[in-house]
Amino acid sequence: MGDNSRLRVLLIGAGSLGRGFLRRLRDHGGPVELVGVVTAHHGRVLDSAGIDPSLAVNLVESDGLGDSAPSDLKKMIEVSGAQAVVECVPQNIRSGEPALGFMRTALDMGIHVVTANKAPIVLGYRDLRHRAARAGAQFRFEAAVLDGLPLFSFVSQLPATRVVRVRGVLNATSSVVLETVGQGASRSRGLARAQAQGIAEADSVLDLDGWDAAAKAALLANVWMDGALRVVDVARTGLETLKDDKIAAAAETGARYRLVAEVERSSDGNIRASVEPVALEPGDPLYALRGNQGGVVLDTDAGQRIVLLQQTAGVEDAALGMVQDCRAILGGFPQV
Numbered sequence: 001m002g003d004n005s006r007l008r009v010l011l012i013g014a015g016s017l018g019r020g021f022l023r024r025l026r027d028h029g030g031p032v033e034l035v036g037v038v039t040a041h042h043g044r045v046l047d048s049a050g051i052d053p054s055l056a057v058n059l060v061e062s063d064g065l066g067d068s069a070p071s072d073l074k075k076m077i078e079v080s081g082a083q084a085v086v087e088c089v090p091q092n093i094r095s096g097e098p099a100l101g102f103m104r105t106a107l108d109m110g111i112h113v114v115t116a117n118k119a120p121i122v123l124g125y126r127d128l129r130h131r132a133a134r135a136g137a138q139f140r141f142e143a144a145v146l147d148g149l150p151l152f153s154f155v156s157q158l159p160a161t162r163v164v165r166v167r168g169v170l171n172a173t174s175s176v177v178l179e180t181v182g183q184g185a186s187r188s189r190g191l192a193r194a195q196a197q198g199i200a201e202a203d204s205v206l207d208l209d210g211w212d213a214a215a216k217a218a219l220l221a222n223v224w225m226d227g228a229l230r231v232v233d234v235a236r237t238g239l240e241t242l243k244d245d246k247i248a249a250a251a252e253t254g255a256r257y258r259l260v261a262e263v264e265r266s267s268d269g270n271i272r273a274s275v276e277p278v279a280l281e282p283g284d285p286l287y288a289l290r291g292n293q294g295g296v297v298l299d300t301d302a303g304q305r306i307v308l309l310q311q312t313a314g315v316e317d318a319a320l321g322m323v324q325d326c327r328a329i330l331g332g333f334p335q336v
């Protein structure tokens, strides 16, 4: 059943990010042995002897993967001999499903989970962490916020230090749309650009109305600040109320609109989170961001201010983040 130097992975979802993950394995090799690929409408394939990622990409983009494999996740894990599930299905802000169910099933079987899906993490963070710990599995989500930027790994390495405030540009599609409008083109042109890059959510309302950024803000509150926020607890203003002429006028003065998320934990433990469009001025640490790049300004209880900005962003970068999670599991790195 393969070698121990690679993690045996069942990939669920082969859309934009899932295919990016497969391309990453095809082009760079790495710590993963692919033993299954599952989609909703493009078939599914399992092979405990290993699947060529190149073949999987070709099939999912042409005839489909076939339908001979069982459809029940528990059986798929058993048949494939997977050690980890890499989950890449669309985000469902309301229920987190079907991803949440997939993650619970896998973790309860002692199978590691790697995901970049925000909503199920927000909704089920404590439960998923508990299930993972109980089963001796890892639950990793480095690519859920800012693609491949190692945000959670970095913060987990800060000794006895807590993040108490985050301010960041967390949603790439809205950034591309705002930049496009600032250059004098239409929102639909901006959205088309983001879709062509493969970074837009399947339902673009999640990006443009601030839901995706709100999900990320809630995730950071729950993971770093011991919060129990739901996405609806984040005060949210999307792009819908921001007029194009206001974006253009800001651009003329040198300012750049971005959807900015803020999360703050006060000394009494209360957490306040918001998402709203902000015209960033040149002195702002987030001003340097271009196109689909994102970043965060972190304030810690030790009085530090730390700025992390993406230079590379997008699907390939998010796929790298997921591969890095696999590498961390294989290497026995501690849970972040």
Ligand SMILES: NC(=O)c1ccc[n+]([C@@H]2O[C@H](COP(=O)([O-])OP(=O)(O)OC[C@H]3O[C@@H](n4cnc5c(N)ncnc54)[C@H](OP(=O)(O)O)[C@@H]3O)[C@@H](O)[C@H]2O)c1
Binding pocket: 012, 013, 014, 015, 016, 017, 018, 038, 039, 040, 041, 042, 043, 088, 089, 090, 091, 098, 116, 117, 118, 143, 144, 147, 198, 199, 200, 201, 202, 314, 315, 318
């Ligand atoms: N795209 C990015 O740059 C990026 C970056 C970071 C995080 N993410 C997150 O990654 C996740 C996936 O995003 P995406 O852009 O790759 O979405 P996507 O292009 O819509 O692809 C979703 C994939 O999931 C499959 N799927 C849907 N329901 C399923 C089910 N019940 N069982 C098995 N497969 C199912 C779909 O199959 P069919 O195609 O056959 O319908 C498709 O292959 C989202 O949670 C998103 O927030 C994406």
